[in-house]
Amino acid sequence: MAQVLEFKLPDLGEGLTEAEIVRWLVEVGDVVAIDQPVVEVETAKAMVEVPCPYGGVVTARFGEEGSELPVGAPLLTVAVGATDASSAAPGDDGAAAEEPSGGSGSGSGNVLVGYGTGAPAARRRRIRPERNTASAAPAAPAVVSAPSRPAPVAVGEVNGRQGPVAVVSPLVRRLARQHEIDLRGLTGSGPDGLILRADVDSAIRQAGQATEAATRTAARPEARTAAEPVAAETSTIQVGAATQATAERIPLRGVRGAVADKLSRSRSEIPDATCWVDADATELMAARAAMNAASGPSGGPKVSVLALLARICTAALARYPELNSTVDTAAREIVRLPGVHLGFAAQTERGLVVPVVRDAHTRNAESIGAEIARLTELARTGKLSPAQLTGGTFTLNNYGVFGVDGSTPIINHPEAAMLGVGRIMPKPWVHHGELAVRQVVQLSLTFDHRVCDGGTAGGFLRYVADCVEQPAVLLRTL
Known part of the structure; x- marks a missing residue:
């Protein structure tokens, strides 16, 4: 059996x-x-x-x-x-x-x-x-x-008979409550009459259509007598109902919902502050071009600007470990983390995701670049696992790819800092006492003010800017 x-x-x-x-x-x-x-x-x-x-x-x-x-x-x-x-x-x-x-x-x-x-x-x-x-x-x-x-939401008369309302999902029950839908009046389309989300969505649409139809009927002159006064308050309610019926509601779920929850938690729990600086990236771009030229046509993958910035971040975190930490609010302790798991923001069709390069502090620029390329491809095809999207200790956000110069990043909770990078573009710059056109980038650091003060944050950002302006500075830590 x-x-x-x-x-x-x-x-x-x-x-x-x-x-x-x-x-x-x-x-x-x-x-x-x-x-x-x-x-x-x-x-x-x-x-x-x-x-x-x-x-x-x-x-x-x-x-x-x-x-x-x-x-x-x-x-x-x-x-x-x-x-x-x-x-x-x-x-x-x-x-x-x-x-x-x-x-x-x-x-x-x-x-x-x-x-x-x-x-x-x-x-x-x-x-x-x-x-x-x-x-x-x-x-x-x-x-x-x-x-x-899970227990049914209610017991009552369903389609002419007494019995439990066939609802399993608490999400369906919550959606019905939000829109004042009586589940006892619905016939489920699922197995054994189970009421699904599609059934509740259909009932919401029907209720909206009924409200809109009633509004149109009430607005017609022939629907009321000439002696019947029309209060301004009634007209306001009718207009509001019509507006509500045509408004588009987009559920905050999936990636969008997760991003909303994490950003809201970050802003509500972390006392963040932001500092920024403009840096002359001309020498960094020249160094990248020389690296890729030295590798030759078949010398392996090219080193990206993001990979170089990531390597600079790991060197800066070695000098300023306060920013590679998290806060245990229950114990009221700052937890400094032993290794750098570097997250980087990637925009995909599903929304913003942050893949994590594990043990970035043990990698060189070429290794970090290869891992970023691999994770980016997985992100674009929607094949990243939850483990590849969690556990980061510091995040690098290159929003310059969207053609903007600067931003104030929101910390990726529960991390302590995020470095934002704007677009690199030609700008007037004083170089060796003379005005010249140089490749300039704006760097923004948002940090948790509980883990450090402005001096530490400023020192970290200044070291990153110095490495961008003079890549030879980075050789001291290699």
Whole structure:
């Protein structure tokens, strides 16, 4: 006899509490192997494939593509331990589960994203059960699960009968409350009448259309008598309702939501200050050109300006370790970190992300450049893992690529500082006592005033500017 095991959305780590279903990789009736990816989800940090810890036949899926699920919500159910086509079924019809080799149906337990056993996935096979309309359907197998599904939101009359409101996701309940949608009046489009986010979104649109139609009707002259006074207050409410109906609302979720939360937390918790300086980058650009020319046509990848600035940052942090730290607010302690994990801001189609170059303090400019190029390509294709987007100790933000000269960076919480770099462009500059056209860049440092004072921050920024203006200064630390 088969058992039906429920697989819930696992804890994806790094404080992530929800994920959006991007693409299902299996269908109901498919045979899956232990640790086979079954769904592709998008978190606030990355696009990842979720492996299932059970081997067997998929009997149900929960959530449509494009919907959000909280951690702990059911993803799918798998019939495990079936030996023939009549022992387990999607929807109680009897579908057999092929037991993966070496598996007993207990699952691998490796439900964290990216931490499967790596066993080859079995070829998916759709099993179509035979239906016997002359006899009663077999009893549904018992569902074996860890904690049960979240409690329904309310109990009341649903479509003419008493019972619980079929809502699993707390996100759906919250959305309904925000827009004053009565869930007891909705018919769910999910399995067993489950109310999905799409159902609530549809109800919100219908309510908006009804409000707009009522506003148009009330505004027509024939809708009221000539003797009926029209108060200015009523007109104001009608105009406001019409405006609200046409306003576009964009949910703060995914990458955009994560960025909003982190920046808000940074500004609310960190007493930041910013200092900046203009630097003559002419010699740095000349040194970069000489490095790349010396490597020759086939001498390896070119060294980028960002790689040189990153190497300068690691040298500056060695001199001013106060800025490579974080603050433990609970213990009221400054924690100076032993190594530099350098984050760099990268703009992608999914939004702003900050990949991290691990152990940047042990790398030279060429190694840092190669790692930046690798991580940037992963960011553009949406293949960065959460581990590659976390753990930074200092961030370098090159906003000059957007054609702007300066900015006041917001610290990437819980770090203590961020260096911003504007565009490098020809400007009038006094060089050796004479006016000349030089390649000038503005450098901005935002720092946590709890970890250091202005003297330390100014010393760090001045050292970076000196290395930009005279790259030979950097040779002292190499």
